[in-house]
Amino acid sequence: MATVAQPVTIGRRLRRWEGLPYALILPTVAYLGLFFAWPMVQAFGLAFRVNNDWTLAPFRTMVHDTNFRPALTFTLLLVVVIVPLQFVLALVMALIANSKLHGRGVFLAIFILPLAISDLAAGLVWQAILTERGYLNTFLTKVGILDHEYIWLDPTKPRNLVIAVVVAELWRSTAFVMVIFLAGLQGIPQEYTEAAEVFGAGFFQRVRQIILPMLKPSIQVALLFRIIFAFEAFAVIIAITGRAKTTLATEAWRWQAEYFDSHVAAAYSALILVLSLVAAGIVIFLFRTPKAQMMR
Amino acid sequence: MRRFAPLLAALACLAAAFAVASTVGETAAASPQDAGKVVFFSNQLATVNETNQVRSTLLKGFDGDVDFITPPVGQPQVFFNRVEAEAKAGRGTISLLGALHGDYLVIQKYLRDLTPVANQLKKAGIPKDLMTLGKLGTKRQLYIPWMQATYIMVANRKALPYLPKGANVNALTYAQLLRWAKNISEKTGQKRVAFPAGTNGLIPRFFEGYLVPSFSGGVVTTFRSNGAVNGWKYMRSIWRYIHPQSLSYNFMQDPLQSGEVWVAWDHVARLVNALKSKPNDYVAFPAPKGPKGRGYMPVLAGLAVPKTAPNASGGQALIRWMMGKATQARTLGSVGFFPVVGARYSKQLGQGLLKMNAAVTKAQRSKDALKSLLPIGLGAEGGNFNRVYTDTFVRIVVRGENIQKVLNDEATQLQAIMDKTGAPCWAPDPSSHGRPCKVK
Numbered sequence: 001m002a003t004v005a006q007p008v009t010i011g012r013r014l015r016r017w018e019g020l021p022y023a024l025i026l027p028t029v030a031y032l033g034l035f036f037a038w039p040m041v042q043a044f045g046l047a048f049r050v051n052n053d054w055t056l057a058p059f060r061t062m063v064h065d066t067n068f069r070p071a072l073t074f075t076l077l078l079v080v081v082i083v084p085l086q087f088v089l090a091l092v093m094a095l096i097a098n099s100k101l102h103g104r105g106v107f108l109a110i111f112i113l114p115l116a117i118s119d120l121a122a123g124l125v126w127q128a129i130l131t132e133r134g135y136l137n138t139f140l141t142k143v144g145i146l147d148h149e150y151i152w153l154d155p156t157k158p159r160n161l162v163i164a165v166v167v168a169e170l171w172r173s174t175a176f177v178m179v180i181f182l183a184g185l186q187g188i189p190q191e192y193t194e195a196a197e198v199f200g201a202g203f204f205q206r207v208r209q210i211i212l213p214m215l216k217p218s219i220q221v222a223l224l225f226r227i228i229f230a231f232e233a234f235a236v237i238i239a240i241t242g243r244a245k246t247t248l249a250t251e252a253w254r255w256q257a258e259y260f261d262s263h264v265a266a267a268y269s270a271l272i273l274v275l276s277l278v279a280a281g282i283v284i285f286l287f288r289t290p291k292a293q294m295m296r
Numbered sequence: 297m298r299r300f301a302p303l304l305a306a307l308a309c310l311a312a313a314f315a316v317a318s319t320v321g322e323t324a325a326a327s328p329q330d331a332g333k334v335v336f337f338s339n340q341l342a343t344v345n346e347t348n349q350v351r352s353t354l355l356k357g358f359d360g361d362v363d364f365i366t367p368p369v370g371q372p373q374v375f376f377n378r379v380e381a382e383a384k385a386g387r388g389t390i391s392l393l394g395a396l397h398g399d400y401l402v403i404q405k406y407l408r409d410l411t412p413v414a415n416q417l418k419k420a421g422i423p424k425d426l427m428t429l430g431k432l433g434t435k436r437q438l439y440i441p442w443m444q445a446t447y448i449m450v451a452n453r454k455a456l457p458y459l460p461k462g463a464n465v466n467a468l469t470y471a472q473l474l475r476w477a478k479n480i481s482e483k484t485g486q487k488r489v490a491f492p493a494g495t496n497g498l499i500p501r502f503f504e505g506y507l508v509p510s511f512s513g514g515v516v517t518t519f520r521s522n523g524a525v526n527g528w529k530y531m532r533s534i535w536r537y538i539h540p541q542s543l544s545y546n547f548m549q550d551p552l553q554s555g556e557v558w559v560a561w562d563h564v565a566r567l568v569n570a571l572k573s574k575p576n577d578y579v580a581f582p583a584p585k586g587p588k589g590r591g592y593m594p595v596l597a598g599l600a601v602p603k604t605a606p607n608a609s610g611g612q613a614l615i616r617w618m619m620g621k622a623t624q625a626r627t628l629g630s631v632g633f634f635p636v637v638g639a640r641y642s643k644q645l646g647q648g649l650l651k652m653n654a655a656v657t658k659a660q661r662s663k664d665a666l667k668s669l670l671p672i673g674l675g676a677e678g679g680n681f682n683r684v685y686t687d688t689f690v691r692i693v694v695r696g697e698n699i700q701k702v703l704n705d706e707a708t709q710l711q712a713i714m715d716k717t718g719a720p721c722w723a724p725d726p727s728s729h730g731r732p733c734k735v736k
Binding site for chain 2: 133148260261
């Protein structure tokens with residue numbers, strides 16, 4: 001039976017127009033371009049142009065700054081230490097929240113709580129806990145484990161400071177990775193894990209051979225976000241260590257806000273951008289998922 | 297029509313709200329003395345606690361509508377940008393400015409002559425040398441001295457038994473301070489002397505106004521002299537007995553109150569809470585004396601009226617209010633800045649503040665006092681100037697680099713700043729007669 005011919009109205013013509021999707025996102029693209037992309041290009045340009053001359057002077061000042069090497073090494077150290085630890089922790093947390101455990105809703109609520117506060121507030125909380133007359137020492141001395149207060153945040157023992165910062169950052173931002181993993185976990189059809197159980201696969205086998213491979217796209221996304229944020233780590237380090245440890249983002253802020261040198265601050269920001277791009281490229285390459293493996 | 301009823305109702309409410317808001321905005325001048333609306337823009341008293349105190353305590357009772365605004369903390373350039381912008385536009389919103397002596401040197405040409413106000417304040421007892429400073433080298437009164445501050449030391453009474461023999465806490469030498477820190481560290485096992493070396497701590501001022509001048513007699517010219525080397529050697533040796541968390545202390549009143557620190561150096565406004573809360577637990581005293589004298593850094597804040605002020609008479613009325621004895625006493629009591637008017641301070645201020653005032657007076661009047669002014673003429677490079685001293689401190693004391701090498705390196709940076717700004721030398725350096733200050 002032949003289909004009834006339908007009148008070609010304007011609405012129908014519009015819906016069939018191939019350019020429609022592009023026209024619909026044009027306002028958003030224009031907004032992002034004007035308020036994000038253009039200022040970003042200008043800021044990047046600040047690092048290379050001083051008084052209308054193209055020059056590498058800001059970069060030279062940055063590299064010779066007495067805080068440059070400590071900032072770079074500490075930032076890289078944080079990225080390399082925090083991100084893998086967070087991944088393991090987040091995976092465990094997501095598995096717990098996704099399981100059939102009694103009270104998993106309570107666990108989820110507790111895990112998500114740190115997401116609600118700013119990173120500076122988190123830093124100040126941990127500083128109040130770890131400072132010499134802080135909560136940790138008060139507890140340990142009252143219980144009798146320590147006979148006098150121990151200085152946890154001692155700059156002459158840099159390892160202590162690194163551990164303190166890592167713990168604070170783990171507490172504060174692991175929930176972010178966990179949420180992404182949780183979403184990924186809930187997208188894995190239960191049939192796979194149930195079938196594996198039937199065939200005798202243990203818990204760790206199931207995790208390693210079913211869940212992790214199917215979680216690959218989520219891991220890629222989470223890793224991407226987490227690494228970019230790790231390069232921008234700033235408030236927690238200042239709150240806990242003060243001047244004792246510095247990061248690239250801290251130096252960028254200091255050069256802009258205290259020394260009023262936008263060019264060197266832009267140079268630091270450009271360095272953070274380049275490092276983030278390189279790391280992002282590596283992540284995207286390592287975790288590429290061929291179309292065939294994607295869950296559809 | 298019925299479909300649009302909710303929408304029309306919402307619009308009507310909005311219109312009513314606007315009408316009400318606009319009438320509330322108009323302050324009807326009730327009496328002839330009412331000063332009207334005064335926008336008071338100050339880069340002093342700009343932290344959250346201080347602005348609260350200004351609005352709730354200092355401005356209370358003033359006959360007029362004062363809008364006290366401050367530049368965002370950490371962005372001092374905003375102050376200069378705004379004053380300049382209003383001056384260039386020819387019309388302003390600000391009727392009263394509050395800033396430091398050095399800040400007014402930068403915006404000198406935008407300020408109104410306040411000689412009539414100065415004449416009205418003749419009986420207030422403002423010291424003549426402060427009023428002269430307010431003329432900024434001209435014949436016009438460009439700012440009225442408002443309040444002053446400085447940096448002192450505060451000690452918990454628990455630390456006093458560890459003072460070395462023969463030391464008078466009100467006239468310490470740096471050697472005695474080192475001995476004191478060593479005694480506390482060895483006898484209690486804890487390091488209880490500290491400096492505000494945190495990200496927002498004022499330790500650069502310690503080096504610029506206290507350590508380097510006391511050891512070398514100068515700030516810029518003597519930056520890499522033998523005296524300066526000795527000063528930094530001293531800093532390195534005392535650092536062994538300084539509380540390790542000093543690198544994260546910004547306001548010394550907090551660790552003083554928690555008991556982590558027993559002896560501290562800091563700005564008076566950052567020590568005032570400790571002295572106010574438990575005045576009997578602390579003593580306040582001037583900073584120590586070095587080979588070249590007892591260096592100290594006075595900070596003078598002033599009030600000025602811009603030429604583009606929309607309500608100049610209101611601004612001047614507010615100046616007279618802020619200079620009144622009651623407001624000056626309340627200034628000391630609330631934010632810890634000292635009055636400039638002559639007065640005997642009432643016991644109502646509390647023991648803590650009276651102690652602080654005594655320490656400040658002792659510092660200013662001691663025979664070996666060596667006044668080091670805040671840097672003058674550096675403008676936006678003030679931050680870089682502090683950076684030179686902070687980097688010097690970090691490299692020599694925290695990282696242990698060779699002292700003379702660091703001083704030579706940083707001297708190049710310092711000279712670059714002096715050349716870039718053309719700033720002439722200031723006390724205690726000898727005058728450079730208008731030429732950029734040179735590091736010897």
